[in-house]
Amino acid sequence: MNTDHDRRGFLKRATCAILLNTALKPASSLFSDAPKKPVVCLFSKHLAWIKDYDHLAESTASLGFDGTDLTVRPGGHVLPERVEQDLPKAFESLKRAGAPIAMITTRIQDARDPVTRSILKTASSLGIRRYRRDGEKWEGSRDPIKRIAELQTRLSELAAMNKEYGLFAGIHNHSGFELGATPWEVYELVKAQDARWMGSNFDVAHATIEGGLGGWRSGFRLLAAASRIQMLALKDFFWTKQGDGWKPEFCPLGQGMVDFKTFFGYLKEIGFAGPVSMHFEYGKHNRPQPVDEPELLAEIRRDLARLRSWIRDAQL
Numbered sequence: 102m103n104t105d106h107d108r109r110g111f112l113k114r115a116t117c118a119i120l121l122n123t124a125l126k127p128a129s130s131l132f133s134d135a136p137k138k139p140v141v142c143l144f145s146k147h148l149a150w151i152k153d154y155d156h157l158a159e160s161t162a163s164l165g166f167d168g169t170d171l172t173v174r175p176g177g178h179v180l181p182e183r184v185e186q187d188l189p190k191a192f193e194s195l196k197r198a199g200a201p202i203a204m205i206t207t208r209i210q211d212a213r214d215p216v217t218r219s220i221l222k223t224a225s226s227l228g229i230r231r232y233r234r235d236g237e238k239w240e241g242s243r244d245p246i247k248r249i250a251e252l253q254t255r256l257s258e259l260a261a262m263n264k265e266y267g268l269f270a271g272i273h274n275h276s277g278f279e280l281g282a283t284p285w286e287v288y289e290l291v292k293a294q295d296a297r298w299m300g301s302n303f304d305v306a307h308a309t310i311e312g313g314l315g316g317w318r319s320g321f322r323l324l325a326a327a328s329r330i331q332m333l334a335l336k337d338f339f340w341t342k343q344g345d346g347w348k349p350e351f352c353p354l355g356q357g358m359v360d361f362k363t364f365f366g367y368l369k370e371i372g373f374a375g376p377v378s379m380h381f382e383y384g385k386h387n388r389p390q391p392v393d394e395p396e397l398l399a400e401i402r403r404d405l406a407r408l409r410s411w412i413r414d415a416q417l
Contacts, residue, residue: 284320
């Protein structure tokens with residue numbers, strides 16, 4: 102018996118098995134610090150009037166959130182030009198209070214922008230692994246495929262920088278008239294990139310606005326099959342007649358048109374275990390004032406309790 106030959110063969114087969122197993126895992130599980138269950142986060146935009154990080158952290162934790170989706174963008178809780186000084190301060194305050202930063206929302210588009218490296222480097226040094234990338238404009242193009250092709254160099258460069266710092270960029274499907282309004286457009290934007298570094302920040306309400314019957318379902322499955330969905334944005338809406346047309350109007354969770362029962366069933370199927378950023382785009386939340394804080398916080402608690410019950414029912 103050739104012992105060395107057998108040993109080499111065994112090691113080769115074991116290595117192949119490990120590589121195959123890694124390839125089949127969802128992208129979210131490739132991060133060593135990936136959570137085992139969804140992390141319900143408050144989108145810090147909805148406490149925009151709170152500027153002090155300790156106060157922000159205490160308020161977020163007292164509401165019952167697991168974590169925070171922190172705004173790192175112009176007008177946000179951390180200004181991009183001050184990310185190196187202020188993101189660590191916010192991180193420590195939120196971690197200490199028990200609502201750590203699970204993701205950040207940015208205006209990042211281009212790896213060539215000097216502020217991009219500062220944000221990614223600082224976030225990576227703190228152990229933050231996911232960020233919401235800014236959306237794309239049509240820039241006068243009338244051809245979606247042509248415009249998507251024009252953006253591939255920019256996306257590839259950003260994916261390479263994400264790999265360098267170990268971060269995932271989620272593109273938000275925002276309904277309306279910008280590129281990426283539907284999950285299918287997001288898929289076309291990111292399909293050439295490694296799913297570990299770029300994919301979807303899936304918003305089921307916006308997806309439902311653009312594809313209320315079956316479109317949101319097929320879009321979700323397309324992105325999920327490619328292990329692209331690592332982050333979620335959650336809100337609800339209904340259509341309302343305004344003048345001669347119809348427009349979507351956001352509302353409290355469970356009072357609108359989003360099929361959350363089916364959606365959470367889909368999340369169960371794929372074993373989703375990433376940040377769930379709760380958005381509150383209705384009523385006074387659109388223009389929050391300090392005087393409205395008690396009312397706003399009560400509505401946030403109510404919606405959070407409803408979301409918790411859905412997560413329990415779905416056994417996520």
